[in-house]
Structures are given as structure tokens and as C-alpha cells.
Amino acid sequence: MFCRRTLQFRYVGDLFVAQTDSREGGIVAKTALITGVTGQDGSYLAELLLDKGYTVHGLIRRSSSFNTERIDHIYQGPEEPERSFVLHHADLTDGVALVNLLRDIQPDEVYNLGAQSHVRVSFDAPLYTGDVTGLGTIRLLEAVRASGIQTRIYQASSSEMFGASPPPQNEKTPFHPRSPYSVAKVYSYWATVNYREAYDMFAVNGILFNHESPRRGETFVTRKITRGVARIKAGLQDRLHLGNLDAVRDWGYAPEYVDAMWRMLQCDTPDDYVVATGEGVSVRQFLEFAFEHAGLDWAEHVRYDPKYERPSEVDALIGDASKAEELLGWKPEVKSRELARIMVDADIRLLSDQLTGAAVRVDR
Ligand code: NAP
Ligand code: F7E
Numbered sequence: 001m002f003c004r005r006t007l008q009f010r011y012v013g014d015l016f017v018a019q020t021d022s023r024e025g026g027i028v029a030k031t032a033l034i035t036g037v038t039g040q041d042g043s044y045l046a047e048l049l050l051d052k053g054y055t056v057h058g059l060i061r062r063s064s065s066f067n068t069e070r071i072d073h074i075y076q077g078p079e080e081p082e083r084s085f086v087l088h089h090a091d092l093t094d095g096v097a098l099v100n101l102l103r104d105i106q107p108d109e110v111y112n113l114g115a116q117s118h119v120r121v122s123f124d125a126p127l128y129t130g131d132v133t134g135l136g137t138i139r140l141l142e143a144v145r146a147s148g149i150q151t152r153i154y155q156a157s158s159s160e161m162f163g164a165s166p167p168p169q170n171e172k173t174p175f176h177p178r179s180p181y182s183v184a185k186v187y188s189y190w191a192t193v194n195y196r197e198a199y200d201m202f203a204v205n206g207i208l209f210n211h212e213s214p215r216r217g218e219t220f221v222t223r224k225i226t227r228g229v230a231r232i233k234a235g236l237q238d239r240l241h242l243g244n245l246d247a248v249r250d251w252g253y254a255p256e257y258v259d260a261m262w263r264m265l266q267c268d269t270p271d272d273y274v275v276a277t278g279e280g281v282s283v284r285q286f287l288e289f290a291f292e293h294a295g296l297d298w299a300e301h302v303r304y305d306p307k308y309e310r311p312s313e314v315d316a317l318i319g320d321a322s323k324a325e326e327l328l329g330w331k332p333e334v335k336s337r338e339l340a341r342i343m344v345d346a347d348i349r350l351l352s353d354q355l356t357g358a359a360v361r362v363d364r
Contacts, residue, residue, distance in 0.1 A: 037058030044213070092115075103149070116132045119314075123180060129181055130183070130184045160181060163177045167280060206261050206264055207273065209274070223347075226344045226346075230344065241302075245283045247316070250319050252332050253333070276320070287302060
């Protein structure tokens with residue numbers, strides 16, 4: 001059964017879009033707020049919601065250099081007569097800004113994707129990570145209460161929360177976090193459950209396993225590898241330095257995962273879901289897939305550097321997403337070998353564009 005909220009749908013051009021069923025006058029397009037809209041997932045989610053006819057508001061934080069590369073292709077300036085994509089400066093550390101933003105926008109759906117999301121970095125900046133990735137969530141939940149709006153909230157929870165609990169992991173697996181990042185995510189997970197129970201909020205946790213794409217940040221291991229492959233192939237570098245190659249991850253494709261987020265907010269009742277491919281692959285295997293695809297031998301180029309080890313590692317994450325399949329009708333298509341191909345091809349194209357001075361494609 002596809003857990004579909006009682007919605008009205010209609011065609012807008014070629015698109016079959018969801019409409020709110022609650023407002024006077026019948027059909028009105030929905031409004032969403034995305035924190036972390038400049039990130040990998042935020043950019044894909046913004047595209048997905050715009051395609052469905054939503055008006056999308058994105059929270060961006062102030063940066064001294066441009067941080068909107070992933071969303072530049074969908075940017076709409078203030079001069080546009082009827083904007084459906086609007087960016088706002090705010091920060092998850094600023095609760096008052098969150099209240100004001102929610103009061104102004106009155107979104108039907110809020111997707112909390114903003115976070116200091118790098119596990120290794122969280123050991124170097126544990127308090128900052130706790131503030132943004134942990135307290136940031138409760139600031140947002142409180143801001144929803146303080147602004148008095150009715151909205152549905154998606155919290156970006158993570159498979160990292162399972163940490164040392166052996167695979168396969170599902171919604172019933174106990175959490176055993178192994179980093180300041182995952183400790184903060186466990187806090188956010190329970191804050192979301194607590195606000196659902198205490199205040200009857202429609203608040204859900206998507207417990208997503210690793211998901212990657214050509215838009216993945218360059219310091220996460222898959223992207224570091226595929227970018228390295230492109231540069232080695234082009235003769236720009238010879239060595240790639242990595243840490244633990246034995247770690248096993250369940251790597252899926254980010255555009256498919258943002259669809260699962262949306263589905264969770266269309267249900268009749270709020271609940272928490274694991275989202276994963278069910279296939280575990282080691283960093284070493286991912287290296288093989290990526291280098292092989294470019295006709296290279298990884299062992300000739302990869303060198304160990306202890307600097308990339310973590311004080312406590314998560315050995316194996318492999319998800320069981322049968323609940324999401326059954327209740328959300330969600331099933332992933334892309335598995336890790338295909339993912340490695342997509343990312344290597346995109347990084348080779350991107351590098352070639354950069355070297356020839358061609359316009360850089362956003363779907364790199
Ligand atoms: P990402 O690419 O690192 O994006 C993180 C986003 O959060 C960026 O837009 C970043 O802004 C923003 N951000 C950072 N600090 C902030 C602050 N203080 N206030 C407001 N925004 C802030 O992460 P992702 O891969 O898209 O992941 C999205 C969410 O899902 C994150 O919460 C992550 O922890 C979680 N998650 C990810 C995975 C995965 O495998 N990708 C799996 C499970 C859960 P800047 O662009 O300015 O840095
Ligand atoms: O590491 C190993 C490393 O940083 C994967 C985030 O999106 O997914 C992500 O967290 C594995 C680890 O991702 C290097 O030790 C080896 O075992 O790509 P990663 P992550 O830590 O799994 C979860 C689900 C999230 O929620 C997080 O936000 O690869 N590894 N050598 C390396 N990792 C990195 N980054 N760099 C290396 O050189």
C-alpha cells in the first residue's frame with residue numbers, strides 16, 4: 001500500500017502535482033521550506049518539489065564566498081514576477097530568525113536538511129556540530145511551535161545513529177552512535193519523536209543510509225574517489241590518499257532518496273522510516289568499481305594515510321528498507337556499482353569542461 005496523504009492532484013502542463021486540500025477556494029499549490037538547500041540533498045529536493053508545482057523557500061547561511069553552486073540553475077531573482085523558488089538568509093543557530101521565517105512563509109512542509117554533516121570533522125568541531133546538527137533541530141521544532149503554524153516536518157536522521165549495532169539495521173535496531181555527529185543526530189531523532197508525542201506535530205524521521213551523487217561534497221569518500229579517478233586519468237595527479245578501506249556502507253543514489261523524504265510527508269500519519277538499498281559494499285570495492293570503470297588499477301594509485309582514520313569508526317551499515325517499500329511504495333534502482341559509474345562519468349565531464357573553459361554543468 002502506498003501511504004498517500006489525502007491530497008488533490010492536478011495537471012500543470014505535463015506535471016501531475018500535489019495540491020493542498022485545506023485552503024478556501026479549492027486547489028492551491030503547496031509551500032515548502034528547506035534548510036540545507038545549498039547541500040547535495042537540498043538541491044535535489046528543491047528540484048523535485050518545484051517539478052511538483054510547489055513554491056519552495058530555501059534557508060541559506062551567509063558565506064563570504066558563493067555557496068549556491070548546486071542551486072544556481074534553479075535560482076530566480078527578485079525581479080521575477082511570480083517566484084516559485086525563494087532564498088532567505090538565516091541559520092540553524094539563530095532561533096529568532098527561524099521563528100520569523102516560518103511566520104512569514106507559513107510552509108505546508110518543512111524539510112530540515114541543514115547540518116554540519118561530516119563525521120570526521122565532527123571529531124574536530126564537536127561543540128559546533130552539536131549546536132547545528134543537534135540543537136538546530138530543536139530550535140526549528142520550537143520555532144514551529146512559537147510561530148503557531150500548522151506544518152509537517154521532515155528530520156534528516158542518519159544511519160550513523162546505528163553506529164556499532166551490527167547490520168542489517170532497520171527501524172527497530174538500537175542506536176549506538178560513534179561520533180559527535182551521530183550523537184547530535186540521535187538527539188535530533190528523539191527531539192522529533194518527542195515533539196510528535198508531546199505536541200501532536202506531524203514530525204517524521206527519515207533514517208537515510210549513505211547516498212551519493214555527482215553533487216556529493218568533495219571530501220566524502222565516494223566523491224573523493226571519483227574526483228581522484230578523473231584527475232588521475234587526466235594526468236593531473238598520480239596518488240590518492242585514503243584511510244580505512246574496510247568500512248562497509250550501503251551507498252544509494254541521492255535523487256532517489258529525496259523522493260522518499262517527500263513520500264514520508266504525504267502519509268496520513270507521521271512515522272519514521274529507514275531508507276537504504278540493502279546492499280553493503282566496502283570502500284575497497286567502491287574503489288575497484290570506480291577505477292575499473294576508467295580503465296585504471298586502484299592499487300597502483302591509492303596510498304594509506306592515517307590522517308583519514310576516525311577516533312572511533314563505524315564498521316558496517318547495511319539497511320533494511322522493507323517498511324519504506326511497503327508503506328511508501330519506495331524502492332531504489334541505483335546500486336553502488338552503477339553509482340560509481342555515474343559519478344566517475346560526471347567527474348570526467350566536469351574536469352574536461354573545467355580544462356577547456358566550457359561552462360560548468362550543474363548536474364556534474
Ligand atoms: P551537505 O551536502 O553537507 O549539506 C548540508 C547543508 O546544511 C548545506 O546546505 C549547508 O550549508 C547547511 N548548513 C550547514 N550548517 C548550517 C547552519 N548552521 N545553518 C543552516 N544550514 C547549515 O549534506 P547532505 O548530504 O545534503 O545531507 C543532508 C542532510 O541529511 C544532512 O542533515 C545530513 O546530516 C543528513 N544525512 C545525509 C546522508 C548522506 O549520505 N548524504 C545520510 C543521512 C543523513 P552550506 O552549503 O553553506 O555549507
Ligand atoms: O566515509 C571511510 C570512512 O565520510 C565513509 C555522511 O553523509 O554518511 C556520511 O558519513 C567511510 C568511513 O561518509 C576516507 O572512515 C576511508 O568509514 O564518505 P564518508 P560517512 O562517514 O559514512 C552518513 C550516513 C551521514 O549521515 C553523514 O552525514 O569511508 N574513509 N578513507 C574515508 N572517508 C573520508 N571522508 N575520506 C577518506 O579519505
